[in-house]
Amino acid sequence: MTDINAVASQLSQLKLRLDQAQLTHRDASLKSRREIAILKRLISRLSVACRGLDSELDEKIGMLRQDLEQQKDISLLIPRIAVVERLANRMGDAHPKERELLDKQFQRNSEILRRFPGLPAQLKRDLHQLLSQPTTTLSGSLQHVLGLMSLYERALKLVATKGLQNNPAAIQQDLLMKLTAELQNLITELDFDGEAGDKLLTIRNQLLKGVLPSELLTIALEVLRLVLTGTHQERQASQQFLDNVNGELGTLCKTTQQSAEQSHTIYEHRGEMTDELAGLAQSIKSGLQTHKQLDSWRPELTHLTKELLVLAERNKALEKREKALLEQLSYNTSKIEHLYDQTMNYRQRLTDQEQRIFLDNLTKVYNRSALNDRLEHEYRRWLRYQHPLCVALVDIDNFSTVNQHYGHQAGDKILKIIARTIRKQLEPTDFIGRFGDDAFMLILPDVSEEQRNLRLTAIRQAIAQLPFRFRDNNITITVSMGATLFESNDTPPDIIERTDKALTGARSAGNNRILWIF
CATH class of the missing domain: 3.30.70.270 (Reverse transcriptase/Diguanylate cyclase domain)
Incomplete structure (x- = not known):
């Protein structure tokens, strides 16, 4: 009878440990779901931080965000992230072509503008309208400069066909004043850190003091070069940020998928053990009811006890795997928090930059x-x-x-x-x-x-x-x-x-x- 009580006590302890293991598995599952929720929030913040860099990139990040909201399998996110990475690399490859186009456009227009004596009234208004249009992105500023150069070329062709020769000295002076003012406004709308920003501010102060017509073209060329330099630096910083985020997200998705698979496997093993333990408990219960004498039932009871010991060893192995899984989940959580902090810092930088873009550098009122x-x-x-x-x-x-x-x-x-x-x-x-x-x-x-x-x-x-x-x-x-x-x-x-x-x-x-x- 003492042996039966001992067996019952061991069964009670095993059941208690099984309940504790089930609670631990539930906690791990809840933590995994919380990790996915954090990942959703990270992608949402990322879509806001990168908005405006590239329309297709915005679309793909938006699709990635939708997939997360629709509770799709995490493994499906890996191809999405690979597409986002390719788009980011394409942005870096396209920049030299855009720069080459801008250089060619400027070279052609600078030669035309060098011989230009004046600007017609209508084109003055067109020029003013072009430069008064707001530009909220770096790519928009580049397009703004290209449009300006194109308008200069148009102006020369109109003057050449109409043969404008009325008071060329006055026209040239008026043109100089207008172009100087517009160039000042353009520089005011640009916002670059570092050496490029300092040089642009110096040029603006020089324009305020007044420049000669022969100097204006050199200054305009220098402004364009600084715009290209500043834009290139901004693109490099954005590219590096996207590369880092993409790499971290790819690693997180891979480890999260592995953790989810391991969690599912542990869950299945735990269910199998529960079924086996329930079967053993039922066998012991039936044996206790059937056999009046313990000696006759001892061999079978010994066999059942060995099976219980095997289950205990398997349970220990599952505990080790669960502990490793929890450590991996903890590591993933810290990585996600780090990525979230990075994204928030980048977003704050973009917000500060946007505020500077819309503020006049001198008076600190809106531009x-x-x-x-x-x-x-x-x-x-x-x-x-x-x-x-x-x-x-x-x-x-x-x-x-x-x-x-x-x-x-x-x-x-x-x-x-x-x-x-x-x-x-x-x-x-x-x-x-x-x-x-x-x-x-x-x-x-x-x-x-x-x-x-x-x-x-x-x-x-x-x-x-x-x-x-x-x-x-x-x-x-x-x-x-x-x-x-x-x-x-x-x-x-x-x-x-x-x-x-x-x-x-x-x-x-x-x-x-x-x-x-x-």
Whole structure:
């Protein structure tokens, strides 16, 4: 009877260990599902971080993300990742071709522009429209430069066919001023780190001081070279980031698939052991009920005990495999967390870069590209809700005279202080952007007539009260304003033209004035 009690006790212990093993397997399965959830979140973040680098790459990463959301087999992700890797390599291979095309385009247009005496009025507007279009990506900036060069070639052909010879000296000077201003705006929209960014900033300061016509072509060539250098560096950084992420993802997918297969195998073995243990327990139970004398049943009981010992040894082996699987899952989790941190850092870098792209480097208010985007956005809201939408153009009176007498550093300081002063007078829903060299555009949405008049008057008075002192001279800076409202069938170009007319009228009436045109 004592032996039977011992056997029952051993069976109870084995059942307890089996229950513990089942709980451990369940925990491992839950951890595996949590790992897959983290992988889904990583792919989602990756699709956001890499958006805009290449349309096909965006599509393939999006498909990879959809496969994860649809709970497909993890093994199917490996071919998807291989496709993403090939696309990333293709991007690196295509860059030299794009660079060669840009070099050829520039060489052809630079020779034409070198002999160009002036630009027709219509093409001036076309040039202005081209350069006022926002560029939010590096590839867009390259296309922007290509379009600029193409327009220069068109301009020369038109001048050659029409035989424009009216006052070539004045036309050349006007062209020089326009191209210098547009080149400044283009440099402002570029944002490169390192040596390329420092050189571009130096060129912009040089353009502000003024350059000779013979120097403009050399400067334009240098800008293009710096754009190519900066773009190449950005592409290399993006390529390296994608290669690292692809390699890590490939390894993770392989190890995750292996872990899933091992987990499934352990689960099957555990089920087989459970069935065998249940059979042995049933045999022992039946034997206890059938045999009255233990001696007659001892051989069979001995055999059953040996089988129980074999099951115990198999259970120990499964425990070792489960421990190795848990260690692998822990390693995969740490790798996924590391990849997630890398992706978040890269996303933050892109966000910071985007903010710098849309901010004017000098005044720290929004630049022309951001201004165009916001004006278009407010225009669409106005079409929908028909709320009052005010747009005002603020220009510094006699700014060129200040630059001539006190230098461009003084002019830069004035621009910074005036931009900061205007921003303080605005509400959070208002918008300020740098429209030109010494002009700022304000957008005041959903503001009553009394409020907008008070706000613009407060800006004008606050600027007039600013204390400026240069070279031991106290000077007063004032601004003129032209303002209007969206009405009837107005579009953003109509509003810009009308505010410019209003500003011209305010200047004609004298400094430090506001003029409304409806």
